Amino acid sequence: MTCKEAEQLVMPYINKELDDKELRAFLSHIHGCQACYEELEIYYTIYAGLAQLEEGTEEQNMHNLLEESLRASEMRIRGRKILNVYYIFSQILAMLALTAIMIMEILKL
Numbered sequence: 337m338t339c340k341e342a343e344q345l346v347m348p349y350i351n352k353e354l355d356d357k358e359l360r361a362f363l364s365h366i367h368g369c370q371a372c373y374e375e376l377e378i379y380y381t382i383y384a385g386l387a388q389l390e391e392g393t394e395e396q397n398m399h400n401l402l403e404e405s406l407r408a409s410e411m412r413i414r415g416r417k418i419l420n421v422y423y424i425f426s427q428i429l430a431m432l433a434l435t436a437i438m439i440m441e442i443l444k445l
């Protein structure tokens with residue numbers, strides 16, 4: 337992902353509009369690119385700050401909020417990955433069970 341592409345995803349990221357694939361590419365770029373991270377932090381500070389004003393919640397450290405948000409996004413991706421592994425594993429188990437049943441049927445005949 338280029339910096340230009342990452343910049344275009346900053347607002348969708350803040351609005352939680354990225355799909356998993358975009359989110360993964362965006363996060364990996366943000367981690368490797370100080371300029372884009374800072375850009376994200378500026379936007380995040382502004383928009384999360386505005387949202388807080390609207391909600392009337394206590395002022396919080398924006399940097400920490402962003403870090404929390406990034407961590408949550410990563411956990412979302414990681415969680416999805418683990419689910420995929422379970423899904424594939426269960427598919428394999430189902431196939432093995434089916435094969436075992438077939439072999440037993442064949443041996444019976």
Ligand SMILES: [Zn+2]
Nearest residue numbers: 339342369372
């Ligand atoms: Zn960049």
